[in-house]
Every structure is written in C-alpha cells, then in structure tokens.
Amino acid sequence: MKFFIDTANLDQIREAQALGVLDGVTTNPSLMAKEGITGEKNIIQHYVDICNIVDGDVSAEVISVDFDGMVREGKALAALHPQIVVKIPMIEEGIKALKYFSDEGIKTNCTLIFSTGQALLAAKAGATYMSPFIGRLDDISTDGLNLIQEIREIYDNYGFETQILAASVRHTMHVIECAKIGADVMTGPLSSIKGLLNHPLTDIGLAKFLEDYSKGNQ
Numbered sequence: 001m002k003f004f005i006d007t008a009n010l011d012q013i014r015e016a017q018a019l020g021v022l023d024g025v026t027t028n029p030s031l032m033a034k035e036g037i038t039g040e041k042n043i044i045q046h047y048v049d050i051c052n053i054v055d056g057d058v059s060a061e062v063i064s065v066d067f068d069g070m071v072r073e074g075k076a077l078a079a080l081h082p083q084i085v086v087k088i089p090m091i092e093e094g095i096k097a098l099k100y101f102s103d104e105g106i107k108t109n110c111t112l113i114f115s116t117g118q119a120l121l122a123a124k125a126g127a128t129y130m131s132p133f134i135g136r137l138d139d140i141s142t143d144g145l146n147l148i149q150e151i152r153e154i155y156d157n158y159g160f161e162t163q164i165l166a167a168s169v170r171h172t173m174h175v176i177e178c179a180k181i182g183a184d185v186m187t188g189p190l191s192s193i194k195g196l197l198n199h200p201l202t203d204i205g206l207a208k209f210l211e212d213y214s215k216g217n218q
Contacts, residue, residue: 001179004187006167008035008046012190013053024056026167026187029063044080051081059109061087070097078106085109085128090118095125102126109165119151123160129185135168145177152182172196
C-alpha cells in the first residue's frame with residue numbers, strides 16, 4: 001500500500017519524506033488556506049515546491065465546476081510538473097473531465113467519493129486514483145471502511161486499474177484496516193503514519209538493551 005500525506009505543510013512533507021516511506025502528497029484548497037497559502041500564483045508555486053520535495057504523485061485540485069473550466073485548469077496544473085495529478089470532484093462535469101484527461105494521458109484523482117456508485121463511475125471514466133473519504137463517513141455514523149471493502153470487490157470483479165486512495169484517514173488504525181482490506185493508497189496526516197512506529201514493548205525492549213549494554217561497559 002502506498003503512503004501519501006494529506007497536507008500543504010512543507011515541514012511535515014519533508015519529515016515524511018525523510019522517513020523513506022512516503023509515496024506522494026494530496027492537498028486541497030482548505031489545506032492550502034490553513035498554511036496561509038492564498039492567491040493563484042502562490043498556490044501554483046506551492047504545488048511546485050511540494051513536487052520538489054517528494055518523489056511521487058502530488059494531487060492538485062481544480063476549482064472550476066464546469067467541464068471547460070476543469071479542462072483549462074487541469075491542463076495548466078499538469079504542465080507544472082510531471083508528478084502533478086489533477087484532482088477532479090465527483091460531479092457530472094467532473095466525470096466528463098476525467099474521461100477527457102484519461103484520453104489525453106493526464107493522471108487524475110477523483111475526489112469526494114462517498115458511495116460505490118460514484119467509485120464505479122470514476123473507474124469507468126478512467127480515473128488514475130479515486131478517493132473515498134472514510135473519516136467523513138465515520139463522522140455521520142456510516143462505516144467508511146466498509147465502503148473501501150465494497151469498492152475493492154467491484155474493482156477486482158472487473159479488473160479496473162483505478163487505484164483506491166483511502167482519504168480522510170484520521171488515525172493509525174485507519175491505516176491498518178485499509179491495508180487489510182486492500183486499499184491501494186492511503187492519505188492522512190503525518191501522525192497516522194508515525195503512529196505505526198509506536199509499541200510499548202519496543203520501548204521497553206530498547207530500554208532494557210541499552211541498560212544491559214551500559215552495565216557491560218562500566
């Protein structure tokens with residue numbers, strides 16, 4: 001399973017990259033605004049800055065909700081850097097745009113997926129990635145992980161190449177469960193990745209090893 005980090009914070013991206021397990025980045029206008037990145041020129045430069053840190057795909061979201069606008073924005077974003085993946089919302093005009101970009105060989109990420117029907121349409125349109133938001137589903141008492149499982153079954157039934165990118169991952173157990181179900185990618189905060197490091201027996205064992213080593217060198 002690929003590990004993406006969902007942020008616009010360059011320091012966090014650098015830290016994740018330094019771990020050696022980062023495969024890409026997802027971000028959105030809300031995450032950009034959280035870092036104080038506003039204005040088209042600044043946002044575009046920020047995407048380039050992210051691409052210069054990581055080795056993998058970087059999702060850059062269009063703002064338009066009409067086909068022509070999405071195509072215009074998507075082409076401009078894709079031209080910024082070879083690692084850019086054009087992020088398209090799951091709406092009717094978005095499906096048309098996904099098909100257009102697929103035919104043009106431009107990578108896409110269909111975002112704001114909340115149902116198996118939406119996931120099926122994204123795959124049919126040729127999306128590179130498809131992002132079901134599991135955390136937001138959990139927030140409304142719906143099983144987000146079950147959605148991943150259903151999509152995995154459908155995609156496997158028909159050999160769809162669209163990758164399941166589990167989004168809105170909130171914590172480490174989301175990561176583990178997504179891996180068990182067979183999500184191709186997960187994207188979440190740095191804490192959800194670094195949380196995989198933690199186990200009290202590791203800490204106890206290391207402390208004991210160091211203690212015994214110290215005794216032997218006294």
